[in-house]
Amino acid sequence: MAVHHPDGPLILRLREGDVDALGELYEKYKTSIYRTALAITRDRGAAEDILQECFLRLFTHAHRMRTDVPLHPWLYRVAVNLSYTWVKRQRRRQEGTFDGVLEGLVASLHLLPEQWVEQQETWEAIRQAITQLPLGHRVVVVLFYLEELSLKEIAEILGIPEGTVKSRLHYARRFLKGALEGRLPVAGVVYEFT
Amino acid sequence: MSSRDLSSSELLDRMVMEALQARFAGVRPPSRVWRRIRREVRRYRTYPQGGGRWASALLAARVASPPFGREEALSGRFGLGMFLFPDVVTLMTLRFGW
Numbered sequence: 040m041a042v043h044h045p046d047g048p049l050i051l052r053l054r055e056g057d058v059d060a061l062g063e064l065y066e067k068y069k070t071s072i073y074r075t076a077l078a079i080t081r082d083r084g085a086a087e088d089i090l091q092e093c094f095l096r097l098f099t100h101a102h103r104m105r106t107d108v109p110l111h112p113w114l115y116r117v118a119v120n121l122s123y124t125w126v127k128r129q130r131r132r133q134e135g136t137f138d139g140v141l142e143g144l145v146a147s148l149h150l151l152p153e154q155w156v157e158q159q160e161t162w163e164a165i166r167q168a169i170t171q172l173p174l175g176h177r178v179v180v181v182l183f184y185l186e187e188l189s190l191k192e193i194a195e196i197l198g199i200p201e202g203t204v205k206s207r208l209h210y211a212r213r214f215l216k217g218a219l220e221g222r223l224p225v226a227g228v229v230y231e232f233t
Numbered sequence: 234m235s236s237r238d239l240s241s242s243e244l245l246d247r248m249v250m251e252a253l254q255a256r257f258a259g260v261r262p263p264s265r266v267w268r269r270i271r272r273e274v275r276r277y278r279t280y281p282q283g284g285g286r287w288a289s290a291l292l293a294a295r296v297a298s299p300p301f302g303r304e305e306a307l308s309g310r311f312g313l314g315m316f317l318f319p320d321v322v323t324l325m326t327l328r329f330g331w
Contacts, residue, residue: 058274065267073262078253087266094270099277165252184246185253216245 047106054101061098068111069094071186072118078181079122081170082129089121115186115196119178126174161222168218172211179207 046067052060072093077086093114097104104113169180175197182193190208194201 056278058271061270061274062267065270069262069266070260073266074257074260077260078257087262090262090266091270091273095273095277098274161248162252162255165249166256169249169253180249181253184250185257187250212242212245215249219245219248 043106044109046110050101050104050106065094068114072114076118076122078185080125085125089118093117112196168215176207176211180211
């Protein structure tokens with residue numbers, strides 16, 4: 040008999056149509072799925088729709104879900120695939136108008152104003168550079184740096200070899216390094232990305 | 234550990250992580266998403282045959298819309314609701330105006 044993962048009993052309840060079980064899983068995973076979709080699409084409306092879609096699919100596909108493995112790789116996979124589709128079809132995205140407000144709210148209060156401005160500019164430069172990466176690389180960067188998933192987990196989610204994840208990350212780092220030239224301390228330092 | 238203790242590759246890693254987490258780590262989905270999910274699940278249980286069209290309809294509706302701001306997003310979402318569940322009642326509403 041298969042050993043249940045802690046999510047397993049909830050999936051079994053989902054199969055019975057238990058909406059409360061869906062609610063428990065939603066509470067557990069909503070934030071990570073939402074921010075992953077938001078970081079890839081950079082569109083709040085799309086991220087909300089993707090989050091909704093992930094959990095609707097979970098509800099309708101509960102009978103196919105395994106109860107002995109963690110659920111989050113499957114949720115990430117659905118979210119990433121939907122984000123892929125959305126970004127590919129969206130030729131020109133419009134940045135959310137509330138980005139600046141949000142960043143103001145999370146700003147470090149201990150910094151001097153000029154340091155704060157400089158930090159914001161650097162972070163924005165990094166985020167802009169990330170959006171210029173090929174989509175497959177951007178997804179790896181988001182899962183690695185934002186979600187702090189391992190290379191193995193990312194490979195499993197994306198259905199690609201671990202070596203491919205590693206090479207995408209290597210390319211992304213090299214690209215970001217180039218894009219941030221002048222913002223990183225360089226004195227006597229040789230960049231190695233191996 | 235100060236940034237001086239880090240190699241440049243570690244520093245780059247840290248900067249990328251900070252940049253993404255400063256922007257996204259604090260975000261939470263609005264509560265309306267769960268309300269929408271609950272509503273759609275109720276509809277699905279009533280008309281399960283309509284549920285399979287969720288994904289394609291969702292993406293088609295989103296993609297068909299021009300770049301939008303918040304107000305347009307709201308109106309788009311209401312329009313999207315019409316696409317999500319082409320059950321009998323919705324079809325009759327659309328087609329015959331019942």
